[in-house]
Amino acid sequence: MIRNHEEPVGLDALDRVTWALRRAELAVQSLKEQRLRPLGLAAPHYTLLISVHDEPGLTGAELARRLNVTPQAVASLVARLESRGQLERREHPRHRHVQELHLTDAGREVLRAADKVIADIELQITNGLGAQDSVQLRALLDRVAETIREG
Numbered sequence: 001m002i003r004n005h006e007e008p009v010g011l012d013a014l015d016r017v018t019w020a021l022r023r024a025e026l027a028v029q030s031l032k033e034q035r036l037r038p039l040g041l042a043a044p045h046y047t048l049l050i051s052v053h054d055e056p057g058l059t060g061a062e063l064a065r066r067l068n069v070t071p072q073a074v075a076s077l078v079a080r081l082e083s084r085g086q087l088e089r090r091e092h093p094r095h096r097h098v099q100e101l102h103l104t105d106a107g108r109e110v111l112r113a114a115d116k117v118i119a120d121i122e123l124q125i126t127n128g129l130g131a132q133d134s135v136q137l138r139a140l141l142d143r144v145a146e147t148i149r150e151g
Helices: 017-039 045-056 060-067 069-081 105-129 131-150
Strands: 087-091 101-102
Touching: 017 045, 017 069, 017 105, 045 060, 045 069, 045 087, 045 101, 045 105, 060 069, 060 101, 069 087, 101 105
Parallel strands: none
Antiparallel strands: 087 101
């Protein structure tokens, strides 16, 4: 049997910027999940709540596009938060079949608590990096996003 002795990936594959980004993302997500759990939330719940807070009246389809997830994933999250009384659907003023999403008082309350958790994680990161490195990291991450969008 003839075998190809070439490595399937470059020797530096795990030292790439993309892997460093992924490791950081996984660490932050894991900490978010751990710290949001006592509030009965998962990180996607927080993301959905803060998105609806930022743009009240979004539809599920609009939210799915903004969050880069499937409409089914949004529908599942919405149903969960609605069953807890944290989110409500309202009929669109001009389109009867379109449902807009809005936070309830309970939704605003849990979002306030969740955002404190996320702000504490942010503080942990910025304290660990220091003010100057935190500003530089943010600028670099913004440039990464720009570069990808242009590319």
